[in-house]
Amino acid sequence: MPNLFYLGMQMKINATYMLPAWIAGRYNKEERLAIIFNNLAGETYLFEEDTADLMALLLEQEYCQEFSTIALAERLGCSEDDLDPFLNELVGQRILVKEIPSSGEIAALKDKVVEAKKAFLTQSAGTERLQSVFELVDTEYRDRIEKHGIPSSVSIELTYGCNEMCVHCYNPNLSREKCAVKKVASDELVTEDYYSVLDQLADMGVPKVLFTGGDPFVKKDFIKILQYAHKKKFAVDIYTNGQSLYNNPGLYEQVVTCFPHTIGLSLYSVDPAVHESVTRVKGSCEKTKAIADRLCSDGVGMTIKCPIMRLNKESYKAVYDFAISHNAVPEFEVNITSSIDGDEYAVNNLRLTEEDFRTVLADPMIPLSTEGSRAERIMDRSPEMQFCGAGVDSFNIKPDGTISPCIAFGMGCSNVKNAPLAIIWKESKELRRVRSLRYKDSDRCGKESYCRYCNRCIGQSYTEKGVPENYSTDNCFIAKIRESLVI
Numbered sequence: 001m002p003n004l005f006y007l008g009m010q011m012k013i014n015a016t017y018m019l020p021a022w023i024a025g026r027y028n029k030e031e032r033l034a035i036i037f038n039n040l041a042g043e044t045y046l047f048e049e050d051t052a053d054l055m056a057l058l059l060e061q062e063y064c065q066e067f068s069t070i071a072l073a074e075r076l077g078c079s080e081d082d083l084d085p086f087l088n089e090l091v092g093q094r095i096l097v098k099e100i101p102s103s104g105e106i107a108a109l110k111d112k113v114v115e116a117k118k119a120f121l122t123q124s125a126g127t128e129r130l131q132s133v134f135e136l137v138d139t140e141y142r143d144r145i146e147k148h149g150i151p152s153s154v155s156i157e158l159t160y161g162c163n164e165m166c167v168h169c170y171n172p173n174l175s176r177e178k179c180a181v182k183k184v185a186s187d188e189l190v191t192e193d194y195y196s197v198l199d200q201l202a203d204m205g206v207p208k209v210l211f212t213g214g215d216p217f218v219k220k221d222f223i224k225i226l227q228y229a230h231k232k233k234f235a236v237d238i239y240t241n242g243q244s245l246y247n248n249p250g251l252y253e254q255v256v257t258c259f260p261h262t263i264g265l266s267l268y269s270v271d272p273a274v275h276e277s278v279t280r281v282k283g284s285c286e287k288t289k290a291i292a293d294r295l296c297s298d299g300v301g302m303t304i305k306c307p308i309m310r311l312n313k314e315s316y317k318a319v320y321d322f323a324i325s326h327n328a329v330p331e332f333e334v335n336i337t338s339s340i341d342g343d344e345y346a347v348n349n350l351r352l353t354e355e356d357f358r359t360v361l362a363d364p365m366i367p368l369s370t371e372g373s374r375a376e377r378i379m380d381r382s383p384e385m386q387f388c389g390a391g392v393d394s395f396n397i398k399p400d401g402t403i404s405p406c407i408a409f410g411m412g413c414s415n416v417k418n419a420p421l422a423i424i425w426k427e428s429k430e431l432r433r434v435r436s437l438r439y440k441d442s443d444r445c446g447k448e449s450y451c452r453y454c455n456r457c458i459g460q461s462y463t464e465k466g467v468p469e470n471y472s473t474d475n476c477f478i479a480k481i482r483e484s485l486v487i
Contacts, residue, residue, distance in 0.1 A: 015080075016066040017087055017096045019058055022259040024235040026207035027056035030148045034059070035141040035207050037235040039259040040106075041094060041113050042301045044137040050076075051086070058090075059233055064100050110299035117299070117327040138208075145205070146393050149426065154201055155210040155396045155407050158225070159188055161218040163243045164279040166266075168309055168346045170339050170408065171214065188399040191221040193416070195228055197397065200421040202232045208261065210237040212407070214399075217244035223254050235261040239305070242266075242291035243284060252294065262301035264331070265292055269315040270322050277311050292326050302328035308360055309336050309350040316360075334360060335455070335478060337408070338463055347474070357481050383440035387458045387468070391434035395425065405434050409459030411468070434458070437469060444471040453486065454479035 022040035027033070034047040034055035047055045057075060061067050069087065073080045090096040094109070101109070142152035160171055189197070201209065209229060216222050217240055229236050236258070242265050245252045255263075267288050268278040275285035295302050304323035308316045316332065323330035336351040338344045352360060386392060391405030391413075398404060401416040403424050413430040425431065437458070439446035445456060454475050458468035465472075 015084060016068050017091070017098060018064050018066055018100065019061045020094065020097045020101070021063045021230075021257070023095055024207075024230075024233045024259075024261065025055065025059055026205055026233075027052060027059060028145050028148070028150065028205055029056075031144050033141065033144055035137070036095060037207075037261055038094060039235065039261050039301065040109060040299065042117060042299075043093075045093075045095070046137055046141060054083075054086070058096070063231075110297075113299040114296065114327060121324050121327055121329075141207070142389075142393050150205045151394050151425065152206070153208040153210065153394045154206055155212060155394070156194075156197070157212055157214070157396065157398050157407065158194075158216045158219040158222060159214045159399050162214040162241075163218060164215070164241050164266075164281045164284055166268075166279050167311075168278065168307060168336050168350050170337055170346075188219075189401050189416070191224055193401065194225045197416055197421065198225075198229050198232050198234070202234070204422050204425070206234070208235040208237065210239065212239040215240050215244065217251070223251060226255065226258050226260075230258040237262045237264065239264040239266070241279070241284065242288040243281070245291050245294075246287040252291075256298055256300060260300065262303055263295055264303040264305050265295075265328075266305050267292070267319055267322065268306055269312045270318045271315050274312050274315050278309075289322070292322070292328065296326040296328070299327075302326065303331050304328045305331045305333075307333045307336060308352065309346075310352060310356070311350065313352060313356055313360065317363075335457075335460075335474060337460055337474065354481065357478065358485065361478075361482055362485050383438060383446065385439050385446075386435070387437060387439070387445070387456050390458060391431045395431070403428065403431075405431065406459055408457060409434075409462055409468070411462055434468065441469050442471060443469065444476075445469075448476075450476070450479040450483040453482035 020040070022038060023036065024039060025034060025036040032049045032052045034052040036045045036047065036055060038044070054072070054076060057072055069080045069083050073083050076083070087096060091098060138152070145152060162169075162171070198209070211222070211226065211229075213219070216238060219225070226236065226238075238255075238260050240263065245255065265288055267275065267285075269275040269285070270289065272283075272285035275288075276282060279285075292302065292304070304319060304326070306312070306316055306319045312319075320330045320332075334352060334357065336346050338347050389406075390409050394406065395413075396404045396407045396409070397416060403413040403415065403421075404411055405413065411430055411434070413428040414424045416424070445451060445454075455478070457472060457475060460475060461470050461472045462468045464470075464474070
């Protein structure tokens with residue numbers, strides 16, 4: 001007769017789990033806090049203290065490699081009896097799996113995710129609520145680690161090259177007035193440089209990176225860079241027009257298997273004539289919409305990014321409907337800006353008129369996400385308040401390796417080729433100056449009644465005035481309109 005007790009013990013000892021490829025995250029030792037991104041389900045979790053310590057060990061595991069609870073229990077100083085129930089809860093949340101799911105099982109999981117997203121988005125009214133919901137966990141993690149001097153996100157401009165020629169782009173390699181795209185810069189970082197950058201960011205404890213451009217897919221070996229970021233367990237956002245994904249189905253499949261956190265698609269109108277008046281590329285509208293179809297069916301987190309300008313002011317509402325129908329969060333922006341290099345073509349020729357601003361900003365159906373998601377935070381204009389998170393909880397890396405406080409902030413702050421990122425982040429005199437700035441340091445900001453309605457951008461101030469402290473004429477203009485509509 002077999003020894004049932006012995007067999008039970010054997011089963012417990014041999015219990016194994018795996019970390020699935022759709023999980024990303026970071027652990028902060030100082031706070032004993034872990035953020036976990038389930039990029040299959042589009043869910044984000046925070047774990048504290050003992051459970052955070054456990055998540056740190058799980059994040060050390062290679063994807064889809066079996067591990068036993070024995071070693072975990074020993075390192076945590078607990079028993080397997082204490083550990084297994086919690087690990088099984090993680091299996092229920094698809095943070096862990098007990099066996100590698102088949103392609104059919106993954107497809108079934110994606111179908112469930114798609115239906116859940118559809119139900120949530122159709123019940124949620126307006127982009128402001130959507131943004132606040134999706135930002136909630138990220139914001140709490142950011143606030144907890146910021147005091148330890150750790151950025152919560154880093155944007156990486158891989159290239160200025162692009163396969164569209166959008167007339168409003170702030171990219172300094174675009175001459176908007178002449179409508180011509182300059183050649184890709186010859187001093188761009190190469191693939192091995194980005195491996196080093198990603199290693200350094202992981203060592204710093206950064207949980208999330210954004211790949212953008214230009215269009216990141218124009219960058220040689222971008223898929224290798226993306227795969228490396230996935231291996232390092234970053235939550236990865238990608239901003240793209242989708243053209244390369246449409247033209248190369250094999251590339252699309254490689255991207256999806258990296259389980260990006262979100263893919264942001266630029267869509268200026270569902271009307272091809274309007275969209276292509278912006279991109280100046282024939283067929284670009286249908287290609288972008290086709291990629292949105294595929295991303296939706298595959299359950300990939302998606303945003304639809306749509307700046308509102310004179311060219312699409314009559315059709316942006318249809319973009320909102322398109323986004324919701326594709327389980328995507330719509331993101332609108334009204335502040336068409338000058339190029340970082342100072343070119344004012346877009347401001348002079350594309351920005352909404354004052355009458356148009358009043359119409360759009362008064363639209364109750366589509367609160368503008370860039371402003372709306374920050375509405376509560378920007379109401380407080382106390383003298384000691386920092387302007388924004390640029391250089392405080394995030395920074396940007398330009399194609400040549402130059403560090404800047406954010407994408408829209410052209411101030412150079414050393415270069416990744418010259419010093420380790422951790423040293424630049426802590427010791428750059430430019431970044432330290434930006435962090436020191438408060439509303440009391442501004443010549444006007446925070447001192448007018450309409451300031452409480454301003455989406456203050458120190459990057460735009462820097463572009464306009466050459467210093468970040470001074471007010472932005474463009475921001476003031478929009479804030480005054482917003483105030484008048486409220487009053």
